[in-house]
Amino acid sequence: MAEPILEFDDVDIRYRTDGDDVRAVNGASFAIDEGDYFGLVGESGCGKSTIADSIVGGLDDNGEVVSGEIRFKGEQIQDYSESEFNENVRWKEVSVIPQSSMNSLDPVMKLSEQAVEMAKYHTDLSRPAALDRLRELFDVVGLSESRISDYPHQFSGGMQQRAIIAFALFLQPSLIIADEPTTALDVIMQDQIMDYINGLKDDWDVSMLLITHDISLVFENCDSMAVMHGGQIAETGTVDDVFDRPRHPYAILLQNAFPDVRFPDRELAVIDGHPPQLRDEVDFCTFADRCPWAEPACREGAPPATPVAGDDDHLAWCVRAGEMSELAANHLERSTESTSILEGGQ
Amino acid sequence: MSRLRYFARRTAVTAVLIFLVASALFLFFRLMPGDYTSLLIQQGMDPQQIEALRRKWGLAAPLHVQYVRYIVNLLTADVGQSFRYGEPVWDLVAPRILNSFVLVAPAITATYIIGGLFGAIMGRRRGGYLEKSGIITVSAFHSIPDFFLGIILIAVFSSTLGIFPTSGMLSTPTSIMIQDQPYWRRFLLPEFWKHYALPFATVMLYFMQYPALIMRNSVVEVSDQEFLHYHRLKGLPESTLLRKIIRHASLPVVTLYPISLAASISGLVLIEIVFNWPGIGSLLVSSVLARDFPVIQFVFLVAAVWVILGNFLVDLLYGVLDPRVSVSGSDGE
Numbered sequence: 320m321a322e323p324i325l326e327f328d329d330v331d332i333r334y335r336t337d338g339d340d341v342r343a344v345n346g347a348s349f350a351i352d353e354g355d356y357f358g359l360v361g362e363s364g365c366g367k368s369t370i371a372d373s374i375v376g377g378l379d380d381n382g383e384v385v386s387g388e389i390r391f392k393g394e395q396i397q398d399y400s401e402s403e404f405n406e407n408v409r410w411k412e413v414s415v416i417p418q419s420s421m422n423s424l425d426p427v428m429k430l431s432e433q434a435v436e437m438a439k440y441h442t443d444l445s446r447p448a449a450l451d452r453l454r455e456l457f458d459v460v461g462l463s464e465s466r467i468s469d470y471p472h473q474f475s476g477g478m479q480q481r482a483i484i485a486f487a488l489f490l491q492p493s494l495i496i497a498d499e500p501t502t503a504l505d506v507i508m509q510d511q512i513m514d515y516i517n518g519l520k521d522d523w524d525v526s527m528l529l530i531t532h533d534i535s536l537v538f539e540n541c542d543s544m545a546v547m548h549g550g551q552i553a554e555t556g557t558v559d560d561v562f563d564r565p566r567h568p569y570a571i572l573l574q575n576a577f578p579d580v581r582f583p584d585r586e587l588a589v590i591d592g593h594p595p596q597l598r599d600e601v602d603f604c605t606f607a608d609r610c611p612w613a614e615p616a617c618r619e620g621a622p623p624a625t626p627v628a629g630d631d632d633h634l635a636w637c638v639r640a641g642e643m644s645e646l647a648a649n650h651l652e653r654s655t656e657s658t659s660i661l662e663g664g665q
Numbered sequence: 666m667s668r669l670r671y672f673a674r675r676t677a678v679t680a681v682l683i684f685l686v687a688s689a690l691f692l693f694f695r696l697m698p699g700d701y702t703s704l705l706i707q708q709g710m711d712p713q714q715i716e717a718l719r720r721k722w723g724l725a726a727p728l729h730v731q732y733v734r735y736i737v738n739l740l741t742a743d744v745g746q747s748f749r750y751g752e753p754v755w756d757l758v759a760p761r762i763l764n765s766f767v768l769v770a771p772a773i774t775a776t777y778i779i780g781g782l783f784g785a786i787m788g789r790r791r792g793g794y795l796e797k798s799g800i801i802t803v804s805a806f807h808s809i810p811d812f813f814l815g816i817i818l819i820a821v822f823s824s825t826l827g828i829f830p831t832s833g834m835l836s837t838p839t840s841i842m843i844q845d846q847p848y849w850r851r852f853l854l855p856e857f858w859k860h861y862a863l864p865f866a867t868v869m870l871y872f873m874q875y876p877a878l879i880m881r882n883s884v885v886e887v888s889d890q891e892f893l894h895y896h897r898l899k900g901l902p903e904s905t906l907l908r909k910i911i912r913h914a915s916l917p918v919v920t921l922y923p924i925s926l927a928a929s930i931s932g933l934v935l936i937e938i939v940f941n942w943p944g945i946g947s948l949l950v951s952s953v954l955a956r957d958f959p960v961i962q963f964v965f966l967v968a969a970v971w972v973i974l975g976n977f978l979v980d981l982l983y984g985v986l987d988p989r990v991s992v993s994g995s996d997g998e
Contacts (some may be wrong), residue, residue, distance in 0.1 A: 377898050409900030417898070422891035429911065437899055486899075504932060 323350040323390075324494055324526050325374065330387035330397070332369050334379065339598040342550060343369045343382070344622055348634075349545045349555045351494070356520065356527040358537030358558070360573075361547030364594055367530045368418065370547075371496045373397070374528070375413050376404035386413035392493070411441050414487040416497040416516075420480040430482055431467045435490055456485035458609075459522075460515055471523075477508040484515060488523065495519075496528045500537070528659030534577055538562055546570040549595045549613060551622070556633030564644070566627045568610045571647045604637070612639060612646050614638035672981075686969040690962050691735055699955045700724050701852075722748060735962075746958035749952070754959045758945065762967065763848065764834060765937065765944030768861070769929045772868035775924045779869070780876030785911055787877065788884025789925050800878065807874035812935035815867040819939070822863060829863050832941035864940040869932065875925060876918050883914035919982060923975030927968065 332344035344366040351357040361367050372378045373389060376399055384397040391594035396408060398538040417423045425433060431450055454464040460481040471479055480500065488494050497516060501509035517540055519525055529541055537544050538558055545555035546569060553567035565571045575588035592609035604610070616638045625640040627633040637643060702715045702724070718947070719725045723734060738745060744754045780803070787796040806814065823831040835843075835857055843850050851857045887893065887910050896906055935945035941947075945964060952960040 375898050377894065405900040405902060409898060415895070415898045417891065417895055419891050423895040425892045425896065425909065436901070436905075440899075440901055440905075647902070 322353055324353045324392060325351040325528070326388070326390040327370070328388040328390070329369075330389055331385045331549055332366070332373055332378070333383055333385050335381045335383070342597040342599075342601050344373075345550045345597070345601040346636075347387070347547075348624065349386060349552060350419055351526055352543070353493075353516055354524065354526055356529060356541040358541035358544035358572065359528060359530045359547060360532065360534045360537050360544060362532060362594055365447075365547045366550045367532075367547055368498055371415070371498050371530055374494075374496060375409055375415060376401065377415070384629070405440075410437060410492065413494045413496060414490065414491055414492040416480075416483055416487050416495060418498045418502065420483045420500075421476050423483060424479055425501065429468050429470055430474075433522070434467070434486065434489060435488070441490055452489065453485065456488055457550050459488070460485045461511075477504055477511070480508070480512055481515070484512070488525075491523070492525065494526045494528065496530070497631045498530045499532070499640050500529070502531075510644060511515045515542065520527075536572055546573060550597045550601060552636060554633075554635045554637075556627065556630070560627065560630070560633040564627060564633070565647075566625070566640045566643045567637045568612055568643065568647070569606050570635070571643070612643070614639065675977060675980060679973055682973050683966075683970055685738060686973070687736070687962075687966055688732070689923060690965050690969070691732055694953075694956070694958055694961050695728065695731075695782075697956065700958070703956070739966075743816075744963045747952075747957055747960050749955050749957045749960075754963045757960065758948070758963055758967075761943065761945045761948050762964075764942065765933070765946065767932055768864055768937075768942060768944060769868065770926065772865045773872060773922075773926045773929050775865075776869045776872045777876045777918060777925070780873045781911075781915065781918050782881045783873075784877040784880025785884050785907075785914065787881040788888065788914070789907070789910075791885055791888075796881070800881070803874040803877045806870040807872075809871075810935075811867060811871045811933075812939045814871055815864070815936055815939040816868055818863050829859050832939075834860050834943055862943055864936055867936050867940075868929070870926065871936075875921060879921065880914060880918050883917050884910055887913040916983070920979055923979055927972035927975045 327349050330344060330347045331342065332347075334343055339488040347366070347370060349359075350358075359367050359370065369378065369382065372382070373384055373420065374391070374396075376396075378384075387397070388395050389397040391408060391412065394407070396404070399408065424430070426488050428436075433452060434453040435449045437445055438444040438446075438452070442449075444452065457464050457467055462478060462481050463483070466471050466474075471482070474482060484500075487497075500516065501512050504512060512538065516527070516529075519527070527541075529537065532535060534546075541558050543555070543557045544561055546553045546561065546567065548564075548569045554561055554565060561570060562574070565574055565599065569590070572588045572590045576590060578587060590609055592593040595605045595608065597605065600619050603618040604613075604622040607613040610617065622638055624636055624638040625636045625638075627635055627640065635643070683721050700718055702710075716725070723731055726734070746753055747757050750757055783799065783803075787799045790796050809817070822829050834840070835851060835854070839854065839856055840892075843854075890913070893906065893910065896909060901909075933944070934950055936942070937944040937946035940948070948960070949964050954963070
């Protein structure tokens with residue numbers, strides 16, 4: 320297996336506020352292998368975007384990585400200063416396709432100028448060379464080359480998203496973070512954009528961190544993944560592992576909450592309750608309050624990373640991970656007459 | 666092509682506006698009871714002499730005849746003579762406007778530049794001590810009436826500390842000495858700047874609130890915009906980010922600047938009176954009281970044209986600062 324390009328090792332991230340700190344991410348560990356597409360999936364506010372921001376030093380001023388290590392190509396980057404991020408990480412190594420493409424392009428700058436600016440701060444490309452490169456990339460993402468000198472407001476939402484992808488590729492980074500890249504788009508455009516993103520796999524030597532709340536996007540496009548809830552990673556592994564053998568209750572329920580074309584009559588699982596407020600010390604499983612299988616141990620300590628079937632790359636953070644496949648099978652059988660997807664992997 | 670049409674249309678609108686303002690000014694001051702001759706009656710002038718004067722000044726003619734005459738004169742750049750001084754209005758007003766301009770334009774400009782930068786710093790240090798104390802300070806200075814602020818400064822720096830003179834633009838001997846020399850000669854005299862300091866400071870302290878608070882809000886707002894986050898993630902250095910923030914955030918301040926400047930040209934009456942600054946303000950007040958129509962009309966017209974042209978320039982400047990404005994403006998044709 321390839322070397323990991325990005326590793327998270329027991330990372331805690333907090334936001335200071337006037338009241339209690341918000342503990343946005345707690346004990347997060349996962350690794351993205353070189354050349355892999357990695358999906359990070361979870362509900363709103365679970366800390367996905369905070370994780371994304373922490374990789375490029377994009378946390379808000381009050382946000383801080385308080386413990387753990389973030390390693391990019393083996394280098395610890397969690398304590399980098401702004402200028403170190405600018406120098407070593409941002410855009411040349413890691414670029415971002417942000418959540419709201421429509422508001423991310425500077426409205427008073429021509430796209431060509433924004434590209435020239437990137438070239439100016441990160442490369443010694445001349446102005447004409449930078450423009451040529453942008454034309455090339457516009458062609459790659461399906462935009463007309465003649466429009467590089469337009470202002471962002473002259474583009475439709477889908478076109479802006481493509482321009483953003485062109486910008487993300489501009490310096491040939493080794494990792495692209497796509498933070499909900501299709502959320503603001505209609506389904507047809509979503510499909511097209513995901514096609515482009517997928518197409519990069521073949522033509523560009525790039526890894527991808529795809530952040531989304533749409534688990535099907537991850538299943539379709541990624542090699543490995545992590546499932547997140549309430550500031551904790553629930554489960555990580557290859558997409559096949561997590562899809563076939565989910566061992567964390569949240570991962571199981573999340574999967575069952577999505578319709579499956581193979582079992583159209585299956586009743587969808589519902590995850591009751593609300594995502595937790597992460598104000599106090601998080602030394603418990605944040606899913607315990609919503610978990611149908613919670614036991615006292617779940618609230619007595621942070622859930623341990625448990626290898627699934629002896630595989631150290633497939634981890635579930637659940638004290639009951641070992642017995643979960645049985646528990647879940649019973650539970651889901653009771654709630655639905657039709658086949659559980661769990662049976663596929665037994 | 667469409668940009669040219671946009672420009673042409675704006676120019677036409679501007680011309681019509683100036684015409685309307687000129688007409689309104691004519692009407693408003695004639696709606697006030699009495700004219701300049703009523704003062705002369707009080708001074709015991711013979712009614713026949715007064716009637717002769719009224720005819721001479723054209724005040725006896727019906728209003729619409731006066732109006733047409735006024736507009737025709739304006740079009741030929743003839744702004745008439747002061748009733749009170751018998752001098753051409755232009756000769757009377759021009760040096761006063763110059764004196765006011767010399768005080769107000771640099772003071773307001775400096776206020777907007779310094780206040781804007783101060784506001785930008787406050788906006789970047791949101792929640793900090795500097796921001797909290799800054800807001801209170803600029804608001805406090807604006808809460809004191811401007812003339813009273815002037816009086817306080819005079820009391821402290823002139824009467825008590827004796828650093829600056831209390832009033833005027835130059836001492837009498839000096840002004841006699843340089844009266845035949847070009848106007849700019851006075852800028853070389855330390856004495857001028859000593860006279861200049863307190864009214865300048867008064868204007869700055871009083872008006873600092875607008876640019877500082879507006880810029881602060883604007884910077885806070887712009888800093889939260891997605892595209893700035895994106896710029897940061899792209900690895901642009903902090904200085905570049907700050908430049909972008911200021912460019913985006915300065916739009917509302919840029920809008921207000923010419924308006925504030927224009928309003929001040931005729932509007933700093935009280936500050937001029939407190940410091941006995943030989944500007945347009947004191948002339949305006951006495952001319953209104955005397956119903957000296959040609960002077961009043963001209964001064965107000967100058968102020969109005971100034972405001973209108975200021976807005977016109979802001980519109981054009983907006984097109985440069987924010988391309989969305991000019992494009993949507995011309996697309997809307």
